[in-house]
Amino acid sequence: MIKSAVTLLLIFFIQSCSQGLFFGGDIEKNMAEMDKIHGKCNNPYRTFNKAQKKICEDKERAAGADGVIDEPINLTELIENYKNFRDGNFNTTSGGIAINENLWGASLILLDQYPLDIVDSQGGFISTSWITEKDTPNLRCLIKVNVTSKELISSGVNVKLLCQEKELEAWYKDGISYDEEEKRLTLKILDIADKLSTTEKLS
Amino acid sequence: MKKLIIALSAIAAAVGFTTSAHADISVAGSSNVAYLSTSGNTTGGDEELAVGNTVDFSMSTTTSGGIGISSSMSLSLDYDGTATAVDGGNAVTFTTGGSTIVVGDVEISDTIGAVGGVVNGPLDDASDLVSSVASGFLDDDGLGAELTTAMGAASINISFVSNDDSDNFGILNSSVSGANAATSASITMPMGAYSVTIGVADSDSGESSSGASASGTFGGGTATIGYSNQTLIATGNDYLATDGDSEVIGATYVMSMDADTTISVGYQNKKDADSHSSTQTDLSVERAMGGGATVYLDIRNLSGDTSSNADGTAIGFGTSVAF
Numbered sequence: 001m002i003k004s005a006v007t008l009l010l011i012f013f014i015q016s017c018s019q020g021l022f023f024g025g026d027i028e029k030n031m032a033e034m035d036k037i038h039g040k041c042n043n044p045y046r047t048f049n050k051a052q053k054k055i056c057e058d059k060e061r062a063a064g065a066d067g068v069i070d071e072p073i074n075l076t077e078l079i080e081n082y083k084n085f086r087d088g089n090f091n092t093t094s095g096g097i098a099i100n101e102n103l104w105g106a107s108l109i110l111l112d113q114y115p116l117d118i119v120d121s122q123g124g125f126i127s128t129s130w131i132t133e134k135d136t137p138n139l140r141c142l143i144k145v146n147v148t149s150k151e152l153i154s155s156g157v158n159v160k161l162l163c164q165e166k167e168l169e170a171w172y173k174d175g176i177s178y179d180e181e182e183k184r185l186t187l188k189i190l191d192i193a194d195k196l197s198t199t200e201k202l203s
Numbered sequence: 204m205k206k207l208i209i210a211l212s213a214i215a216a217a218v219g220f221t222t223s224a225h226a227d228i229s230v231a232g233s234s235n236v237a238y239l240s241t242s243g244n245t246t247g248g249d250e251e252l253a254v255g256n257t258v259d260f261s262m263s264t265t266t267s268g269g270i271g272i273s274s275s276m277s278l279s280l281d282y283d284g285t286a287t288a289v290d291g292g293n294a295v296t297f298t299t300g301g302s303t304i305v306v307g308d309v310e311i312s313d314t315i316g317a318v319g320g321v322v323n324g325p326l327d328d329a330s331d332l333v334s335s336v337a338s339g340f341l342d343d344d345g346l347g348a349e350l351t352t353a354m355g356a357a358s359i360n361i362s363f364v365s366n367d368d369s370d371n372f373g374i375l376n377s378s379v380s381g382a383n384a385a386t387s388a389s390i391t392m393p394m395g396a397y398s399v400t401i402g403v404a405d406s407d408s409g410e411s412s413s414g415a416s417a418s419g420t421f422g423g424g425t426a427t428i429g430y431s432n433q434t435l436i437a438t439g440n441d442y443l444a445t446d447g448d449s450e451v452i453g454a455t456y457v458m459s460m461d462a463d464t465t466i467s468v469g470y471q472n473k474k475d476a477d478s479h480s481s482t483q484t485d486l487s488v489e490r491a492m493g494g495g496a497t498v499y500l501d502i503r504n505l506s507g508d509t510s511s512n513a514d515g516t517a518i519g520f521g522t523s524v525a526f
Contacts, residue, residue, distance in 0.1 A: 026353055027300075027352055027358065030353045030356060030358040031358070033393070033398070034358060034391060036425075037398050037418040037427070044312060044315070044400070045358055045360050045391065047349065049275065049290050050277075050290050051257045051259050051277030051278075051290040051291060052261075052275060052291065054257050054279070054324055055231050055232060055257055055259055055525065057323070057324065058233035058235070058523040059495075059525040061323075061499070061525075062491055062495045062496060062497045062523070062524070076227050076229075168459065169459060177269070
């Protein structure tokens with residue numbers, strides 16, 4: 001009883017240091033280092049059930065020439081896409097694209113410095129190719145922008161930033177949240193879209 | 204892949220799924236086909252075909268305070284099984300910036316340092332090679348909590364099982380005989396060019412263990428050596444007649460030949476309180492084919508004290524496909 005209580009208290013005490021124990025360690029960084037040694041699937045500090053471990057090992061082995069391990073299929077996105085399709089959001093309107101033209105134009109302006117992999121004006125979706133910097137060859141990122149509204153509203157555009165780290169010739173999701181960066185990109189698109197809208201009204 | 208997407212879309216349409224705006228549900232899967240030339244203790248022959256499929260559904264969300272919460276459940280038909288099984292679903296993981304906590308069915312680390320196995324799942328599960336040497340606790344998982352956190356460059360894991368007779372629902376601190384508590388703690392830290400892991404584990408059943416492993420790059424590959432000492436009890440253990448210590452010593456070496464080809468070798472020697480000992484040697488060659496497919500050749504040799512007709516060499520040749 002005492003042992004259980006002490007252990008649980010210890011766990012919750014340590015957990016309260018949300019940035020790591022005492023010295024502010026970075027668990028994600030440490031995990032990435034351990035992945036290099038043990039492999040992600042056999043890292044003793046990663047938790048997998050038996051089936052997940054099986055899939056993880058198969059994915060790790062299946063990293064092709066570019067070492068990319070694909071993201072799992074996202075059911076949420078599939079369902080959203082189905083709902084959009086059902087609601088007719090993918091249908092082209094007589095006026096052209098079915099999403100706000102200013103948001104769409106602002107997104108293109110923001111991303112014009114990067115090579116674009118997907119530009120779907122009907123679905124309002126843009127994805128850049130993987131972006132790498134000379135100084136950080138083991139890190140690459142891509143930006144996805146999804147314009148979802150016909151109106152120029154702040155919730156009418158979603159930005160997603162995905163980054164991967166290279167480990168043992170394979171690319172892995174870096175596990176870092178880029179909420180702030182995504183928010184800044186969204187605000188920038190809204191800012192440009194607002195200016196485009198103003199210019200449109202004046203002309 | 205396309206068929207899977209179409210199938211999932213059809214399922215979503217048929218059952219009328221509704222989704223939470225902030226949660227993600229993802230699905231991943233893999234298939235395996237393997238030809239196994241086993242040690243021969245299977246009635247009727249020593250050549251087998253093993254086919255298995257696994258699908259995993261993961262759910263995750265993030266609170267406004269930045270705490271990640273995730274869980275998963277899987278369906279699988281194991282390579283050497285005959286019935287589809289549901290796996291997982293008995294633990295929930297909470298993640299913050301510096302820590303990960305798993306609550307539910309957790310597994311303690313009772314075999315830290317017991318390295319040496321490198322062959323893939325089908326041969327690992329169905330080689331018919333069975334050592335008579337006891338190693339590992341009789342029960343190392345159950346209802347409890349597990350914490351993984353960082354301390355500078357070191358990582359710490361503390362696992363606590365309150366009731367090893369339950370997984371997702373049960374009595375904490377049960378007084379029922381056999382419903383034991385168990386704890387393990389381990390730390391992994393860099394030491395120069397090497398990474399060292401040290402761990403201890405203890406169960407109310409009377410079993411305990413300690414071990415260490417060290418890894419580092421060597422000759423273009425990654426070498427790992429490990430040692431584990433386990434104090435085990437004979438009661439309930441099919442491979443042990445005398446209470447006492449088991450020792451496991453092992454090593455692995457993994458090297459990439461090119462961007463797609465990996466060669467791994469492993470060695471493990473273990474002995475127990477019955478003075479049984481066995482030696483296992485592994486070789487695995489894997490080549491990624493693109494599109495999620497891999498072909499592999501695995502060889503495992505086991506010698507020493509083994510179950511009847513369960514020593515020798517087993518070979519596995521197959522493919523795994525990740526979706």
